[in-house]
Amino acid sequence: MSFDLQATRAEFPLLALAKPPLHYLDNAATSQIHQSALQAMADHDMFRRANIMRGTYRLAEAATTAYEEARARVARFLNAFTPNEVVFTSGATSALNLVAHSFGESLRSGDEVIVSLAEHHSNLVPWQLLRQRTGIILKFLPVTADGRIDATALAGLATSRCRLIAVTHCSNVTGAVTDIAAIVAAARSVGARVLVDGAQQVQHGPVDVQALGIDFYAFSGHKCYGPTGIGVLWARHALLDAMPPFLAGGGMVGEVTPEGSTFARPPQRFEAGTPPIAQAVGLGAALSWLTTLPWGDIRRHEQRLLQALLAGLARKPGVRILGPTDLEARHPVVSFDIAGLHPHDVCQVLDRHGVALRGGHHCAQPLMQHFGLDGANRASIALYNSLADIEALLDGLDDVIEVLR
Amino acid sequence: MSFDLQATRAEFPLLALAKPPLHYLDNAATSQIHQSALQAMADHDMFRRANIMRGTYRLAEAATTAYEEARARVARFLNAFTPNEVVFTSGATSALNLVAHSFGESLRSGDEVIVSLAEHHSNLVPWQLLRQRTGIILKFLPVTADGRIDATALAGLATSRCRLIAVTHCSNVTGAVTDIAAIVAAARSVGARVLVDGAQQVQHGPVDVQALGIDFYAFSGHKCYGPTGIGVLWARHALLDAMPPFLAGGGMVGEVTPEGSTFARPPQRFEAGTPPIAQAVGLGAALSWLTTLPWGDIRRHEQRLLQALLAGLARKPGVRILGPTDLEARHPVVSFDIAGLHPHDVCQVLDRHGVALRGGHHCAQPLMQHFGLDGANRASIALYNSLADIEALLDGLDDVIEVLR
Amino acid sequence: MSAELYQQAIKALAQAAHGAGRLPAASASAKLDNPLCGDRITLDVAVEDGKIIAIGHDTRGCLLCRAAASWLGQAAPGATRAQMAVAHAELLALLKQDALDTSAVRESLLPFSPVREHKSRHGCVLLPFQALEQALTDPQAG
Amino acid sequence: MSAELYQQAIKALAQAAHGAGRLPAASASAKLDNPLCGDRITLDVAVEDGKIIAIGHDTRGCLLCRAAASWLGQAAPGATRAQMAVAHAELLALLKQDALDTSAVRESLLPFSPVREHKSRHGCVLLPFQALEQALTDPQAG
Numbered sequence A, B: 001m002s003f004d005l006q007a008t009r010a011e012f013p014l015l016a017l018a019k020p021p022l023h024y025l026d027n028a029a030t031s032q033i034h035q036s037a038l039q040a041m042a043d044h045d046m047f048r049r050a051n052i053m054r055g056t057y058r059l060a061e062a063a064t065t066a067y068e069e070a071r072a073r074v075a076r077f078l079n080a081f082t083p084n085e086v087v088f089t090s091g092a093t094s095a096l097n098l099v100a101h102s103f104g105e106s107l108r109s110g111d112e113v114i115v116s117l118a119e120h121h122s123n124l125v126p127w128q129l130l131r132q133r134t135g136i137i138l139k140f141l142p143v144t145a146d147g148r149i150d151a152t153a154l155a156g157l158a159t160s161r162c163r164l165i166a167v168t169h170c171s172n173v174t175g176a177v178t179d180i181a182a183i184v185a186a187a188r189s190v191g192a193r194v195l196v197d198g199a200q201q202v203q204h205g206p207v208d209v210q211a212l213g214i215d216f217y218a219f220s221g222h223k224c225y226g227p228t229g230i231g232v233l234w235a236r237h238a239l240l241d242a243m244p245p246f247l248a249g250g251g252m253v254g255e256v257t258p259e260g261s262t263f264a265r266p267p268q269r270f271e272a273g274t275p276p277i278a279q280a281v282g283l284g285a286a287l288s289w290l291t292t293l294p295w296g297d298i299r300r301h302e303q304r305l306l307q308a309l310l311a312g313l314a315r316k317p318g319v320r321i322l323g324p325t326d327l328e329a330r331h332p333v334v335s336f337d338i339a340g341l342h343p344h345d346v347c348q349v350l351d352r353h354g355v356a357l358r359g360g361h362h363c364a365q366p367l368m369q370h371f372g373l374d375g376a377n378r379a380s381i382a383l384y385n386s387l388a389d390i391e392a393l394l395d396g397l398d399d400v401i402e403v404l405r
Numbered sequence C, D: 001m002s003a004e005l006y007q008q009a010i011k012a013l014a015q016a017a018h019g020a021g022r023l024p025a026a027s028a029s030a031k032l033d034n035p036l037c038g039d040r041i042t043l044d045v046a047v048e049d050g051k052i053i054a055i056g057h058d059t060r061g062c063l064l065c066r067a068a069a070s071w072l073g074q075a076a077p078g079a080t081r082a083q084m085a086v087a088h089a090e091l092l093a094l095l096k097q098d099a100l101d102t103s104a105v106r107e108s109l110l111p112f113s114p115v116r117e118h119k120s121r122h123g124c125v126l127l128p129f130q131a132l133e134q135a136l137t138d139p140q141a142g
């Protein structure tokens, strides 16, 4: 199978229906949803809607089966050891908070957690709050001049008190892919666990958590062509099994009396209340579709667009690219500054050209500080983008400069 | 406008499409979804999908507007003072956990929280975990012989250390509606706050949180004809404003540095990460539809079915109804036991008759203990149910007794 | 389909309640519950020279669960651990194999085959077998 | 639409940056940010006998935000609190009234009217006005 760009675009209702055509380059914020996910959710709600787990009638069985099949699909996408390692959450942020609370409960004052300066706020602020609650020491892995996480600095940073290293798989600002192997090696040498924030990785293909050798992986459905309202925490089952519950309520208990409660085993222990059932089914459909795609072709396609974008930006006056300017170990997410022009103004004018770009701090203020900026423009490419999208952006930027200067 | 049952049933795709016809009587677990919610979500994903809040391009503005319009619709449904009192969560359970963590953080060892023995696990276990974390004293409001929350017992129970009384608006086991006015009066006399779990109330019509005089209200979308994956916490704005954040991440911060962060005002402070955007829009559509309905007619219709159900059950040999057997201050949720028959077997056989009923402890084990049972059968009626549904259940029960005895 | 589920053989097994009641001289016990449906079993077993000599159980569960516990109460005494492990495997095959193949399953277990079609009930039937396995491999204080 | 947004009058205002820079002898200050977009302003004001005599601000924001701050830098000195409250109300009406009605809005604010159509940018224009209001009613230590 080879990658057919036009056919693929047609499978995204918003892109297919947009008039005038939309050059959607804000995929790092949210990707468009694939029709398989939309269809799976509608089918679920129209033919199999019931609460899961405890119903014995056929409709409830069908709903439970669909939900657990979605879990199995996530497990296949991540190459998890078993579906029981897959916890459905409402998004990457809630998955990360789950770890900060449940795994975090085992940490003591003086224990260390290391995060990088390139983290999204969702993988930073939960650890700051844990620091407030328990007195852990939060250390920061520096980034290189072009914004890459500097894994070599771990040698001087990780001590025997280090319990967890939590880093992003791919930066939502620079597109840089983290050297997870180096992180894992350093973590293992001090006995620390490794959490990887995969929010920006999963839209670029299946992940192999076993090969990565990590302990926790988190991502959101809405950034990988699936629905909003759903996310995933993957973790080694033995780790999950040792963790206390976080949210409490129906479906995660054993015996409940006024005096106290016992808890179910993972993953149920971490899925309190009625989960996002239809959304899990939608995510399962999107990931199944992703699993079948010709990723070699798609990577080449994405790199071609990335190259055109980097080259085009380099030619514009006053443009500074944040992060790596080469094609090595990165995904097609490019942030840039235009001297004297505020990103919100830039993106506003680009909108006139049908180009959807995001400007701001991208929920990564420490990284912005590193670059000496309050915010930046960001173009982020998904598999359905075309050279025409890149050209519209580059042409639009000429107009931006004319209008705003 | 008067209530047209057949026309209303036709607006629920699953009921309209089910073959053979489905007698869906598990509405307390999850209701079927109204077409307006399905349509609103599909439209959102097909025409307005973008991340919210920070985008300046038109698509992102449209998404943000739709999300905030949904918040305004929830506010109207609840008669909130302002939409800023409405926090979107992933469900009732997560809304209740939010309060147990954020409001709970202000409680000290020895402070008291009172819940009733009729609570769903989702409004019980979070307080047990808070007790573990902070040493609060958890007290239990007793229930009467027929399972009603006994508000008069508050006189002897609530002391000046009482900080919160948290009760369900309507029991998911007995259908009994709590006397909230009595709870509020008792709470005010000792300076305690009142949280009401509205999960079983909202499917029976709009709520007026101002008239109730309460402080917190929680419910789920999937039980009021809306989507899964979305819920609401309403709270007085001043209370919310005084509460620390719970989940942390993008969208709920002000300034973030490695040293620490400042937080946005409510509701954003409590909506970390990308929220369930399409699901909020779907819920908004369902609640708008609910707001327009002729509730006087619908209540009469629901009561007629309830009456037929109660009378029919009373005639069956060995059947014991849990909870009130009259029509006063209750919704059409009826749990019952059949001597010697396990609820799972009962519901399994009913399924052959196209009757969807739930058996089990209904996530209310303390109440089940009160009734001296491990579990029970539950029939729960929604506005789209018909007398034919009740008759199918009653006929089915005759077969149940024949097959299982 | 459901009619078969509650066929006479199953009802009779549940009714008979072989092995019901705790075992005073248990060499091992296990208490297991299915948090999803609330079924609970406490199972005692007395083992001598690798052979199960007696079994007892306190089962709070549905008809299917009680029938399965009763089956064990009948079949386990006199059997070795290995034999019971095989019986457990046969039941798993009966319920979960992609295609129904009864050739490898003993006849006395066949009345459970309609449960195949009802995934939500698999746990009910398996719970007593899991309790026996746990009592034999990872016993708790009775 | 967006073209008008960045019309010459707005660009000129931003460029002029009236009142830019902190005020050494401020009688009150306010620091405000828009957490949704990251715009930040620190605004100082010197008041004498109920009259604003000078204003200063450090604005990190987009062109629209800087234009609004500059508008204040030009209009506030010499005005009373009440006059500035009215200007704030006029701007709010210009941006948020259901139907555009410019009859009650002073001419110097009209260049901001295209912002109406861009809800996500309302906060940019309003931020300096909110900072002034806060400095006048609920001042923090500068």
Ligand SMILES: Cc1ncc(COP(=O)(O)O)c(C=O)c1O
Binding pocket: A028, A029, A091, A092, A093, A094, A120, A122, A123, A168, A170, A171, A172, A197, A199, A200, A220, A222, A363, B249, B250, B272, B273, B274, B275
């Ligand atoms: C790297 C990274 N981590 C975490 C998140 C949080 O994802 P969500 O907002 O879907 O919870 C994002 C999304 O913005 C991200 O880019």
Ligand SMILES: Cc1ncc(COP(=O)(O)O)c(C=O)c1O
Binding pocket: A249, A250, A272, A273, A274, A275, B028, B029, B091, B092, B093, B094, B120, B122, B123, B168, B170, B171, B172, B197, B199, B200, B220, B222, B363
């Ligand atoms: C009274 C009550 N409270 C809370 C809940 C929890 O709702 P959810 O599972 O949607 O979070 C339920 C639903 O079962 C309920 O009936």
